[in-house]
Amino acid sequence: MALPKLVVILGPTACGKSGLGVTLAKKYGGEIVSADSRQVYRGLDLGTGKITIAEMDGVAHHLLDVAQPGEQYSVARFQQEAYTALDGVIERDRLPFLVGGTGLYLRSVAEGYVFQVAPPDHTLRAELEALPTEVLRQRLLDAGVELDSDAWNNRPRLVRLTEKLRSGGDPHAEAERQPRYDVLTLGVAYPREAICRRIDKRLVARLDAGMVEEVAALRSQGVSDEFLYGLGLEYRYILRHLTGELSMEELIEELGRAIKRFAKRQVSWFKKDKDVHWLDMEADPITEATELIDSFLS
């Protein structure tokens, strides 16, 4: 039995994924499932570049605003909820579009990651987090776990490896996949300089639109600084501005740089996926995408 079809739209930040998603979804009678690790939170709007109701233009969107700021979210939870949402779209006999920039989230659904039975143990994590890195590392080494240089100082990863070990999992287990969809992946990207220009432009526009005020409001509603800091980018840098650490000029400069660095990391991630059909955004991406989708559906 053939797998249901899914169109994935991915790409670095500020390249027009959401807009393209809406256009294509309208054209094909589709619905959109967002794949963004920060847009799942309610109230994180300007800072995440979340699509507005008006911009949705009547197209149904899923997995936006499904968690409370401060709440724990994870790839596994995302995958679960995305599967449910996508299956709903398919049942309604509509074409599902998975649109977003969180590489891990996208891939977990598009490729069907099978997660080990080792859910986060927050009590254990709290314990481990108090330990020095060398201790975390040494315990794993003593247990025969092999660590590559990339994980050597990576505390979150050391903690997760320990967690897997404790719950009887195998830290070396081969990554498993069970694809549930027949996927067409469209990539949205501009040349590097163009991305940088778009990022700068969008940053200023969002600050004008009240992005700093959004963060201030979240704080006054009781969202912790720790959570905001952990979100990174806009929330982290604006928090630092609000606490007086960064002037407005420094905020614009440093945040702009950080977003560009992030875009680069996204590109690094997406580049590895050889199945992406990269659209030429400076030509006619809609026609190009339409042709690809048409042949994908036929």
Added chain:
RNA sequence: GGGAGAGUUCCAGAGUGGCCAAAUGGGGCAGACUGUAAAUCUGUUGCGUAUCGCUUCGGUGGUUCGAAUCCACCCUCUCCCA
């Protein structure tokens, strides 16, 4: 006009005779990443026909086997007294 101090590799900033192409941080570049992923982490960052050679530490000229480090003069900047 007089006095004090400073000029270092993209930036900031260590380094005061050999272990210095030069610490560290930032930035840049490349990368990793299956339950925190906008997070977290790794490598690299003068040039070259590369376990060796070449050109760098404001400029010029000295001292020395050897100088970013010492001396002289010059240029620039900061500060203090006028």
